[in-house]
Amino acid sequence: MDQVVVERVTPRDTAALRQRVLRPHQSIEQLSSPRDDDPDTAVFAVREPQSGEVAATGSVRRESSPGDLADKADGAHAHWRLRGMATKEELRGNGLGHLVLDACVEQVRGRGGGVLWCSARVGAREFYARAGFPQAADAYAGADVGPHVLMYRNVEPS
Numbered sequence: 001m002d003q004v005v006v007e008r009v010t011p012r013d014t015a016a017l018r019q020r021v022l023r024p025h026q027s028i029e030q031l032s033s034p035r036d037d038d039p040d041t042a043v044f045a046v047r048e049p050q051s052g053e054v055a056a057t058g059s060v061r062r063e064s065s066p067g068d069l070a071d072k073a074d075g076a077h078a079h080w081r082l083r084g085m086a087t088k089e090e091l092r093g094n095g096l097g098h099l100v101l102d103a104c105v106e107q108v109r110g111r112g113g114g115v116l117w118c119s120a121r122v123g124a125r126e127f128y129a130r131a132g133f134p135q136a137a138d139a140y141a142g143a144d145v146g147p148h149v150l151m152y153r154n155v156e157p158s
């Protein structure tokens, strides 16, 4: 796609794509979270130039990591969770996910850095590995969407 830019959007803007790609068993209303309006939550998206539809999205928010990541993460105190990474099926493999992920990393960098972690679906593990997230634990069963692995990386402050 030409002229793609990552923009900061609202969780509502990306709900349809997230619901279709990540949580088809839930309604759009069920995807909303009380933390959506939290100032430490940032949602990013790339839109298709013609239609303006959201083509890829991801978000980051301040949230403690599960397990012993704090010990592995060079003493960084702030923990940030990467969530809701999704690209339209027909647009995958074009670098859009990477652009969104970069925006999330920059958001953390600009807010003082720390440990950026995610609960990655096993099918997306390689995507995160290529973006510098080592795997931190064996796969575990997700509540309702299949096996996940805990992955993380350190983000230096800007």
Ligand SMILES: CC(C)(COP(=O)(O)OP(=O)(O)OC[C@H]1O[C@@H](n2cnc3c(N)ncnc32)[C@H](O)[C@@H]1OP(=O)(O)O)[C@@H](O)C(=O)NCCC(=O)NCCS
Residues within 6 Å of the ligand: 021, 022, 056, 084, 085, 086, 087, 088, 091, 092, 093, 094, 095, 096, 097, 098, 099, 119, 120, 121, 123, 124, 125, 126, 127, 130
């Ligand atoms: C994971 C996802 C968001 C990646 O989005 P994308 O726009 O296709 O990602 P990109 O095109 O930026 O890919 C970046 C790199 O990761 C690789 N990659 C992306 N998804 C991959 C996957 N599932 N398996 C292996 N490699 C993958 C790409 O080949 C690319 O490699 P390169 O940098 O060497 O060229 C997208 O595949 C998706 O929506 N998957 C379904 C939902 C999902 O599982 N989300 C993650 C929940 S934890």
